Amino acid sequence: MTTLLEVENLSRSFGGLVAVKDVSFSLRAGRITALIGPNGAGKTTCFNLVAGALKPTSGRVLFEGRQIDNSPPETVCRMGIARTFQIVRPMREMSVLENAMIGAFSWTRNVSEARSKAYESLESVGLAAKAHARTDQLTLPDRKMLETAKALSTRPKLLLLDEVMAGLRPTEAAGIVGVLQKLAEGGLTILLVEHVMRIVMEVASRVVVLHHGAKIAEGPPGEVVADPKVLESYLGAGFHV
Amino acid sequence: MQKKFDRGVERTRWLAGITVFAVLGLVGLLANPYVISLMTIVLLFTFLGQSWNLMLGIGGQLSIGHALFVGLGAYSVGVLYVRYGISPWVGLLTGMILAGSVGASIAWLSFRFEVRGIYFALLTIAAAEFARIMFSGWEFVGAMQGLFFPAPSGGIEISMLRGDARFYYFVALALAALGIIGTEFISRSYLGYVWRAMRDDESAARALGVRTFQHKILVISLSAAMAAAGGGVLALVQGSIFPDSIMGMGLSVDVLIGPVVGGLGTTFGPLVGSLAAIPLNHLMSALGDSLRIPGLNNITYGVVLISVVWFLPDGIWPAIVRLCKAIQAPPTAWLWHSRKVEE
Amino acid sequence: MLSLWLNVLASGILLGLVYGLVALGLTIIFGVMRVVNFAHGEMVVFGVYIGYWTVRLWNVPIIVAAAIAAVVMFAFGYLLEALIVKRFVNRPHHYQFIVFIGLSLLFSGTLLVAFGPDPRPTASQLSFQTVSLGLVTLDLARVQAAATAGLLIALLGAYLKFSPFGRSLRAAADNRLGGLIVGLNIPRIYAVTFGIGAACAGVAGALISPLFDAQPYLAVDFTLLAFVTVIVGGLGSFGGALLGGLVIGVAEAIAALMFTPSMKTALPYALLIIILVFRPRGFFGAKEI
Structure with missing residues (x-):
């Protein structure tokens, strides 16, 4: 191991x-x-x-x-190594999907590639249905999961x-x-x-x-x-x- | 389903954009000289506002000394043309490179020590004032007496970027269109996403792998280069360059009024804001002159700025969009973009 | 030669004390409210006009004019905060900045409407009188202005340090939330703070009214000068504002002697850029922005 x-x-x-x-x-x-x-x-x-x-x-x-x-x-x-923050910090003016895309730009500059990775990350934490919501519409557990999805998009x-x-x-x-x-x-x-x-x-x-x-x-x-x-x-x- | 929806929106947006610019083109062909010269200024400040908007509205970095970059562009064009007869095209390029490097240096100096926010803003104004005073005492660039372009010969010379008022109107229109398309393009590229992330929360963006130091320098030098291009054309339009008006505090304020009034961080905000604010300012100036009330335009600008931030903090354009959505008039509504690319 | 240098140094220090008072107003507002008063120069110019008119109309000593300016400008600042500024205290910096740009345009426009664009030469006889101390000869107006400014700075410092209100003001500056929790009246503290800041600017303006021609366009210069001064000293620091004022005053005086007039005005900015490069928070700057 x-x-x-x-x-x-x-x-x-x-x-x-x-x-x-x-x-x-x-x-x-x-x-x-x-x-x-x-x-x-x-x-x-x-x-x-x-x-x-x-x-x-x-x-x-x-x-x-x-x-x-x-x-x-x-x-x-x-x-x-990707991290989340104890106090959730979504980018307020960006949608859930856009939030999840940011991390992907650490390994690609292709926007559609980043978008599909973001969908994948949201999918794996169960947030795909809310991809187009604003972050202030999310519940606390959803926000915590968004933090995780953002981190997952960096392919850690x-x-x-x-x-x-x-x-x-x-x-x-x-x-x-x-x-x-x-x-x-x-x-x-x-x-x-x-x-x-x-x-x-x-x-x-x-x-x-x-x-x-x-x-x-x-x-x-x-x-x-x-x-x-x-x-x-x-x-x-x-x-x- | 999402894709199809996006494409529909896309088409309407293009259509609306083309319509707006077709109307502006017609204005250039048909309007009287007064309207032409006023609209030239509106379009130039749309472009200058767009450069400021890129830096604050998308990149999250506040500059209150944008006149520095505008002035560097103006002087590059002016000095090369008036002193050496070199084409303004070369001057524009020189100015953009010069302003971009100055912007990058200011950014590098300040972010190296994690100087941000209001300190960075104060540094931009200090740099602008320093430059203004230096240029005021520098005989080679005309000092306080200013630098004058020779009167145009009459014909249009594309290679020397010289022509009549109508010619400059179309130059300004092209620049404004370029600014809007360019901002839209950047906004949708990975840079747009990364910059908006950095604007909303710098340390969270860094934790997601965004190299914010490099990106801040990049967005500032790009904005500075744009401002310089606008400044170069502004100098040609005005036919003269004075340090106090091209590099002064007043110009820095003029640059930000369009995007603030129109809508910070939006693609069409600077155009809408400039269209609203600049004619109002001219009207009030004229009214003030005829009534012998010299401060009238200042008071109006002051009241407009305070009221916009008070009642419409997002600016006029997002408010128009909300109104259109409320009364179900989608075509214009889709013009609004940039902030929420995915919606 | 020595006497020339001593004279320059002394007059720089004297004017520096007044600059210090201007900067103090800005720094107190920033320290407590985290707001940069971009209309500070206009408030100085209000003070200049108050000094000009009171001396001209009633022929009062400049100290009385300064006292009137203090009262008027305190009330002005207090009301301005309570009516307008307080709505923007918790907004992002760039919103505040735009509001203050708006206020500054509004004030300078009002000054233009009220007094016209032309400079008004000073009304005071003071500007022609001098005092001699050994090698140094100074004009009386400067000495009076500096002495009053110095006294006020000391009084204000003592007030902030020892009075109960001064203590709660400093507590609010340290920790706004904490202040709210222990029951400080934050809205009142903010309004008073803004009043004090405006009064500092107004008094300084009245004090220098015998030295400068009253003119609306002075405002921008004073705003920028105050910015430079507080950044040199460190935004939000009491001692820093004073030190910054003295540094700028002396630097300007020396530059006026050695360089062309335009270099003299450029020097504070050059100094500022150098300081930001090497000590970005100024000499005593707050850590948090």
């Missing part, structure tokens, strides 16, 4: 505050891995470090063996999803879980940031747990939830497993 992404001793501090502390993990191709932890555990910082939106204070990120931690986000994207090898299920009802979340599983079956590697453990249990084959910026556990979900350190950090922060 090949390793797609390697994170080595990654740290990042803001002023005096250490948000991510010496974190290492690796992602295997074709798997769904989840990065979990209570609020403020450093998940989003870690995520932004991988996506090139932040530069690490120390440590390295390797993608397919190449160091990427000093590359700007657009370069990281063009290498094959690795998809980074930042809390795509936060704020959704269980039935809505279940729909998204189905979409993610199908994408992984198609060979896409996914790194998921979540703080709701129940969803992660269902969909991830491997879990990395962060607490106060440091990695406290890693392994298959079944093992990780049994880990006393994980239980303590979650219960300590007032979360329910």
Whole structure:
């Protein structure tokens, strides 16, 4: 099994505050891995470090063996890593389809090719019927899926999803879980940031747990939830497993 | 089904566009000299407005110093023609290259440090003012006394881009048509999509692989080159170049009035806006002169600008389109495009 | 030679204080509301006319004219914000810019209608009197203007720093949402801020009315000068506006001595471009735009 992404001793501090502390993990191709932890555990910082939106204070990120931690986000994207934003950010004045087309222009300049790729991305997240809607007509789960579709249009090898299920009802979340599983079956590697453990249990084959910026556990979900350190950090922060 | 629908829309749009330009062509053939000279200015400012519109309405970058690029175009044509007798065609090309490079340099300098938004806008105005003052003191380009083109000999000389008022009307018409078709073309190409994405949310666009640094430089230099071409023709039409009027703050404002009043980011906005605003301004100027009220046109422009942003923030053209849609008059409605290409 | 340089430097510093006051008005508005007042120069010119007419009609000292300008322009700014500007505070920059362009055209048109395009030579006797301090001889008008401007800057600084309202104003500048949550009266703060900004411009205008001929077309120059000053110092910074004013005042004075008049007017822009290239946020500029 090949390793797609390697994170080595990654740290990042803001002023005096250490948000991510010496974190290492690796992602295997074709798997769904989840990065979990209570609020403020450093998940989003870690995520932004991988996506090139932040530069690490120390440590390295390797993608397919190449160091990427000093590359700007657009370069990281063009290498094959696509991301979503926790707060959904559709391009307001563009239609759903147009939003989904942008990513395709990272590998083609042909508008009709981009359009068919956008239809394909929307199809795979179940939004094809709303392709011509304005983005402000979409419901929250649809917007989250649009974020995913936008990212998929870049033809990523690795998809980074930042809390795509936060704020959704269980039935809505279940729909998204189905979409993610199908994408992984198609060979896409996914790194998921979540703080709701129940969803992660269902969909991830491997879990990395962060607490106060440091990695406290890693392994298959079944093992990780049994880990006393994980239980303590979650219960300590007032979360329910 | 979608394809068929698009093609129908497409045909109506072409038809409507051709009709508009056929009417404008007839105006050029039939109208009296006053209307011709007024409409020449309207069409030139349609084109200049289109260049500004490309930069802000599509590329998302605010310039309040577009007079800099207009002036560089005007002086390139003027200096080469008046001092060396070189054809204005060469001057136009020189001006476009010069303004494009200046635009690219300003963009590069400022975006290198992530200077954006209002700081970038203030930088454009500072560059324009600096250039205006330098040109005002530069004897070679005529300084404050201005640069004058020799009076036209009467005949039309295409190779020297010289001719009578009617000739320049058609030059301006060609330029406006070129501007509209060019904007439409760019708007539908991948550049249009990428630029609009960058306008709506720069960091989200970067995360989708858009190299925004390069694209911002590209859209600004393209807009600058267009403005220079318009400036070159404007200089020929006016027959003289003065730094204060061609590079001053007032011209930068004149450039943006068309697209703002007509509809930012739309293909036909600059034309509609210029058609509405410039004759109004001329009327008010004339009225102010005859009533001896010197500031009347300023007051009118001020009130128009504030009211448009207040009541019709999208501009007149989208409002007309909405009205047409509401009363079920599709042919004109389909003219409106550019913002939502897919609809 | 030394005395010439000292004179130039001193008069530059004196005018720089007045520029600082103008820039302060712009920077306070920007700092609190994130709005660039493109009609700032017109407000300065309003002040110039207030100075011109009060001195001419009632022959009052320039300090009294400045006080009148302060009151009138504060009310003007307050009303302008409450009636028009507040509708555009949360709109994108380019909309605000267009509204202010509109306001600036409206004001300059009104000035033209009211006073005509021709310059009015100063009405004050002050411009001919001088004071001597050792090697330095300065005209009284400049000294008075600078002293008043300096005093006002200090008072305003103290007011913003120590008074309860000044504190809530700075809190609103730091964090608008936070300010709303803790119950600051944001609409009133914004209107007062705009009033203070307009008053700074108006007072500065009245103070320089003995030095400049009153003329509507001065407005654009003052707007641009204020922009240059605040960018040199850093948009939104109190100290920056003052420093920017002094830098520009002195630079202009030196340039007037060494170069042609057109170079003198170009120098602030050249300075601005250089500063933007090397220190894009000015000396004390805010991080966020």
